Amino acid sequence: MIISPAISLIAAFLFSIIVSFSNYELYYLLPIAFILYLNKNNIFSIFKSLVFLNLFIVVLALVLLIQNEYEEALNIYIRTNMIILFNLAIFYNSKGYDIVRGLYILKFPDSFISTTYFTLKMIENLKNDFSNIKNTLKARGFKAKTNLFTYYTFGNILGMLFVKSIRKSQSLKDSFEARGFNKKIYLNDKFKTTNKDILLLLLVGIIIILKVSL
Amino acid sequence: MHISDGILSIEVATTLGVVAVSMVAYSLKQMKNENIALCAAMSALFFIASFIHIPLGPTQIHLVLVGVIGVFLGSLSFLSISIALLLQATLLGFGGVTSLGANIIIMALPAYLVYLIFSLEFTKKINEKIRFFLVGFLGVFFATVFLALVLLLAKDEYLIASYTVIAANMPAMILEGIITLFLLQYIKKSIPSLLKSTKL
Numbered sequence: 001m002i003i004s005p006a007i008s009l010i011a012a013f014l015f016s017i018i019v020s021f022s023n024y025e026l027y028y029l030l031p032i033a034f035i036l037y038l039n040k041n042n043i044f045s046i047f048k049s050l051v052f053l054n055l056f057i058v059v060l061a062l063v064l065l066i067q068n069e070y071e072e073a074l075n076i077y078i079r080t081n082m083i084i085l086f087n088l089a090i091f092y093n094s095k096g097y098d099i100v101r102g103l104y105i106l107k108f109p110d111s112f113i114s115t116t117y118f119t120l121k122m123i124e125n126l127k128n129d130f131s132n133i134k135n136t137l138k139a140r141g142f143k144a145k146t147n148l149f150t151y152y153t154f155g156n157i158l159g160m161l162f163v164k165s166i167r168k169s170q171s172l173k174d175s176f177e178a179r180g181f182n183k184k185i186y187l188n189d190k191f192k193t194t195n196k197d198i199l200l201l202l203l204v205g206i207i208i209i210l211k212v213s214l
Numbered sequence: 215m216h217i218s219d220g221i222l223s224i225e226v227a228t229t230l231g232v233v234a235v236s237m238v239a240y241s242l243k244q245m246k247n248e249n250i251a252l253c254a255a256m257s258a259l260f261f262i263a264s265f266i267h268i269p270l271g272p273t274q275i276h277l278v279l280v281g282v283i284g285v286f287l288g289s290l291s292f293l294s295i296s297i298a299l300l301l302q303a304t305l306l307g308f309g310g311v312t313s314l315g316a317n318i319i320i321m322a323l324p325a326y327l328v329y330l331i332f333s334l335e336f337t338k339k340i341n342e343k344i345r346f347f348l349v350g351f352l353g354v355f356f357a358t359v360f361l362a363l364v365l366l367l368a369k370d371e372y373l374i375a376s377y378t379v380i381a382a383n384m385p386a387m388i389l390e391g392i393i394t395l396f397l398l399q400y401i402k403k404s405i406p407s408l409l410k411s412t413k414l
Contacts (some may be wrong), residue, residue, distance in 0.1 A: 012304070016311040021224040053307050057218060063375040072371070080220035084307050087219075091304045099304055111245045112238075115254050116297050122258030123301075130262060144269050151389070154268055155396020158259075158277070162397065163404055165258055169251035183247055 001094050002038045005102030007197040008090050014204050016083050018211055024079040027210055031203040032082060035089040038196065046088050053084055096120040101187050110184040117185055121172060122165050129164055133157055215278065215361055215383070216302070216317055219310030222368045230364065231315030234296070237322065241293035253294045256283045260298040260321075264308065268389060275386045281353025282394055284325030285332055285412045291325035292318065316364050324356030333413045343395060345414065350394025351387050358383040 001008060011031070019028055036043060057080045064073035091099070100117050137153070144150050173181070222230075245253070260279055267274040284291050296318045302308040309317045328349060331337060337345065361383075362376035402409050 009304075013311050016219045020220045020222070020227070020310075020312045049307055053218070056216070057221075059378070060221060060372070060375055063378070064371055066374065067371050069371055076220060080218050083219040083310060087304065087310070088307045094305060096301055096305055099301070109242050111242050111250065112293070112297070115245075115250055115257065115293060116301070118250060118254030119257040119261070119297050119301065122254050123261050126258050126262045127265075130266070146269050146271055148392075150269065151392045152396050154266070155393045156400050158263075158266070158279075158393065159397045159400025159404070161262065162255075162259060162282075162401060163408075165255040166252060166405075166408070169255040169258075173248075173251040177247070181247075183245070183250065 001091065001098045002035075002196060003090060003200055004191050004193065004197050005098040006105040006191070007193070007201060008094075009099070009102045009106060011200050011204050012087050012090055014208065015086050018204075018208055019079050019083050019086075022079075022211060023075050024082065025207075025211070027207055028079075028082055030207060031200060032086050032089070034200060034203055035086060039089050039092050042092055046085070046092055049088050050081065050085055053088075054081070057081065096123070101191075104187045105191070113187075114181075114183055114185045118169055118172060122169050125168050126161055126165055129161055130157075133160070215320060215357055216299075216309035217313045217320070217361070217364065219312045222313055222316055222364070226364065226368045227312050227316060230319050231312075234292075234315035234318035234322075237292040238296050238318065241290050241296075244289050245293065249290055253287060253290050254297075256287055256291075257294040257298045259283070260295060261301060264302065264306075268393065270385055270389055275389055277390055277393060278321065278354060278357060279350075279390075279394075280321055280325040280357055281328045281349040281351070281390070282397060284328035284353060285349055285414045286408075287325070288329045289326060291329065292322045295322040295325060320357055320360045320364060323360060324353050327356050328353050329413070346395040346398040347391040349391075349398065349414065351391030353394075354383060354387040354390045358387065 003011065015031060036046070039046060057077060061073040061077040064070075064076065097117075097120060100113060100120065103113050103116060142153065144154075176185075260283060263277040263279045265276070267276050280291075280295070283294060287294055296314070299309055299314060299317050299321065303310055303314060303317075331352065332345070332349065340348070358380055362379050365372040365379065366376045398409065398414070
């Protein structure tokens with residue numbers, strides 16, 4: 001991640017709050033522009049994800065348009081896209097473990113942090129398992145269609161993933177317990193605040209001050 | 215079925231946020247060392263389910279599996295689903311940070327309701343296949359109803375959107391029910407003890 005994990009979480013939370021509950025303003029673009037600048041090599045992929053995530057927002061905006069709520073439709077459409085764009089850019093390239101570190105630094109409860117950590121481990125495993133199963137099905141000439149056989153196959157695949165994930169998480173937990181695990185995992189919480197972190201917080205602070213004072 | 219940031223009113227987002235935090239705190243209190251593995255496995259499964267697209271006529275539907283999570287986790291569903299939703303919001307952009315509380319209520323409360331329903335004695339008398347189907351069906355049914363209600367509470371103008379959400383999710387309820395039936399049958403065949411540990 002380009003910004004430190006705890007700062008990313010704080011910035012995402014503050015930015016989302018201020019933009020979510022007010023009308024859109026041009027100066028909201030300040031922190032977005034900064035984060036996009038830091039991610040300038042990945043701008044295309046970030047916008048691609050934004051377009052994909054637009055479906056639900058477009059439907060809601062259309063519903064408001066049908067009811068002649070033009071201003072509100074535009075307001076919701078723009079500010080929701082602003083928040084999604086900011087969050088996509090700030091967590092771009094994150095594998096999730098930095099988010100766990102962020103939660104750890106922000107002193108979230110031990111059980112929450114360790115379950116999140118185990119979840120990420122499981123997601124990695126399940127992703128690999130699912131991709132292997134998909135390749136096997138492809139090799140056997142399976143084509144997903146709207147029929148009971150397809151649903152039976154998917155039901156069994158999910159059952160298999162379910163059983164595998166339980167077994168794997170159990171063995172992961174056993175190996176942790178052998179090392180004295182008791183709900184708490186210890187992570188490296190030493191991080192240096194860089195100029196980028198300070199600048200981002202400053203920009204988010206500026207939009208909060210502008211919103212409150214104007 | 216995720217509500218993005220910027221859609222809910224401050225009153226709805228705050229109220230649901232407070233309720234969701236209380237539910238997650240309750241879940242954390244119930245959490246024992248031996249539950250962490252199962253809770254994480256369910257959380258990962260919920261996360262992965264959003265990548266699995268299943269064809270339904272001209273469209274594709276992804277599963278949510280809240281019913282299955284509910285019967286296995288009970289009140290711990292709040293913790294498990296909130297972690298998956300937090301990761302989806304930050305890593306994938308599904309949902310959002312300020313709407314996280316609402317999304318937890320929409321997804322985790324149905325899981326807990328399914329657990330409560332199948333804890334009732336009369337449900338044991340229902341034919342096994344129908345029972346397994348209902349686990350999946352009711353999970354999506356409650357999630358859809360809550361999503362429609364939350365939208366309606368946020369703005370009167372979302373009334374049409376609420377009806378659209380319910381109509382659009384009807385096929386998803388049936389599909390989730392069918393897949394859940396096969397999923398639970400698979401678990402019953404491969405690890406029967408796992409299913410016996412639930413109240414299903």
